[in-house]
Amino acid sequence: MSAPTPGVYSEVGPLRTVLVCEPGLAHERLTPANANQLLFDEIVWVEQAQADHRQFVGEMQALDIEVLELKDLLTDVVADPAGRSWLLDRKLIEDLVGVPARDELRAWLDDLPARDLAERLIAGILFDEVPPGDGADYLAALARLEVPQFVLPPLPNTLFMRDSTSWLYGGVTLNPMHSAVRRHETLLVTAVYEHHPRFAGSDHQVWFGEREGRVTGHAMAAVEGGDLFPVGDGLVLIGLGERSSVQGATQVARNLFAAGAAERVILAGLPNVRSAMHLDTVFTFADRDVVTAFTPVTDHIQTLSLRPGARDGELDARADTAPFIETLSNAMGTQLRVIPTGGDGMAAQREQWDDASNLLALRPGLVVAYDRNTQTNAALRAAGIDVIEIPAGELGRGRGGGRCMTCPIVRDA
Template sequence: MPKAYVGSEVGQLKRVILHRPGQELARLTPSNKDELLFDEIPWVEKAQEEHDEFANTLRGLGVEVLYLEQLLAETLDIPEAREHLLKQLLDIEVFGPGAIDPLTRLLSSVTADELAGFLIGGLTKAEALEHGVDVKSSLAFATMDSDRFLLAPLPNHLFTRDTSCWVYGGVAVNSMRWSARIRESMNYDTIYRYHPTLSVCAPFERWGGGLGVGHATMEGGDVHVLGRGAVMIGMSERTSPQGVERLAGQLFAKGAATKVLGIQLPSSRATMHLDTVMSMVDDHSFTKFAGLGMLPSYTLEPGDGTDLKVTAHAPEKMHDAIADALGIDSVRTLTAPQSMGAAEREQWDDGCNVLTVRPGVVVAYERNVTSNRFLEENGVEVHTIAGSELGRGRGGPRCMSCPIEREDI
């Protein structure tokens, strides 16, 4: 039986989910890019070339690559899975009562590949009409322009780390912070429940909450499986303390982890996730953005019954708290010596956001020359990929990868 388990950030990576960008990126325009959480409009064909290079680099390092759209299509071939997803998706409060039946008929009748394409790439009113959708019963349909989206595209599916993340023996399908990403969670939820291979992996737990539960949000870019029973989570623009508490309680209840360390990040676009400013590269070393400084941190441990024990650490104790969570004397932080302006440029271009394939071996964007050279000077093997177009959505190699099988340290 296949295994799905992530025991660390840096143990040998064996299987990973990627999403090769497609139609959803081509749907980005100057007028919708902000709503869809992109700073710029990527050149789609070049982004695909860069992503293929990323996937091939991982394969060359012994990693099996699975593609999200293929997994979704394989899942939607199962009638029960399609019914489950459409029941979540077709909410009367979102589409209006008159649209539910026409959309149900359309999305139930197309092939699994077509449906996966709609769910990721989007569907306009004009395209729905081409598929024979009857709009006469829907006021919402009647008032829409022909190029308006019935299903918005999901360009952030490129960043497979965020929407679902494996933590030891379970997976969290995350409650996303912004509405532009909530439907991503529906796709992953259906895959992990019904995919003919992933759903029958050696039994795994389900962490996290529902799809958008109050203030308890969490995204995988903030979640670092340190190993040895420890997890580090950034409390950021997108991950709330409530979300950290929820995951910690679930992990402790199942004996999956013994410590969760929360790091209080500035709430800003530049530091949207912990992995935009720190990534683990071996069992005691982390990249670290020069402008991050030292931050307040909080150790969560099991308390009495279902209670949590929370220990606050002053900012200057941040590195000590990480070392304590890992059960080691100290951690090494790798910050390239350069001007603050240069450091900010490389951080914006995901210089700290590297994907570790095994201890001391990482994949990084080639454009961050100073950061990459510094890592190599400090014993880290760096495999570079192009990222001029992929990086326009503010995400690096770690963001673009969802490990589903990785060894402990």
């Protein structure tokens, strides 16, 4: 039986296929000295994080959700000479590895077994891991100078698969990401969509981003998946804050409208702070008409609605006068019930920081949440939402919950 056609048509419809990336060698390379630069607040106990992630995956598989693993898909891609060549041509760019190291790295990586190469593309490469050869004197000299530690930097944020690419209805965004340390994540997933047999024949549309995989040194027009919500019935919600810009969001809207894939895009303004780096850190769906929200932020969100303009490529942009939840309720044609992040003022702040509002809906009324957010989970259950709890201690150290760790590939309306 052929695989289902990729497409995500809601936030809460039954989840059929999802893409994840288990913690691994990239996380072993987090240190107190580099963790902040790599967007982690703390170093990770990797073995426990792997066990907890496997529990998370097992909960989804127990519901017959197909779980795809990025390392497995990348292994298949680079096992094929054409896929390996496409990816390494775009990965080993001078802006990332410098000039003398590029050819030496290419010769070595071209000969690596597929699984080893897939692992290293995520985990990065230390200078002293490159075997001697042409250019080895240069790499050794850099190592002695202690600049920089990695000839290829690690990508530990691949754990948070939501951000690099996002399926919206029948197409995908290949997201130019805000932080330079994350932009090569998008390249890896793009290689999967373009060269893995599972996706290569799907003829999917690209709403935004570089189908050719070009990685730029800047991203004024940044978009990340934590801010992208295919609400359903032609409605899309996009957060604007630390990680996603109006320049990127308006291009996504224009391209969705041009294809008739969406009728309205609501832009939601966020404070530019790490605790609200994406919209899904303060707001997610738990059911068709139930959302969880960190109200100290969501009560102050201002929105702007985009619709197709009078001429092709134009946008009709109008400020919404109603509060955020009311605007969204009216657009959906249903009154949303809000479950605030649990506890008093301080408890709510603590649980929001620990991703209490970053729920992954597996089907209407069934969500995955971190176990440490006891008060929010109790409030969800009191409202009739079934909650599957997973351990938070290690997986949450990069600030991301169940929604962050998953890229839905197939989800029903």
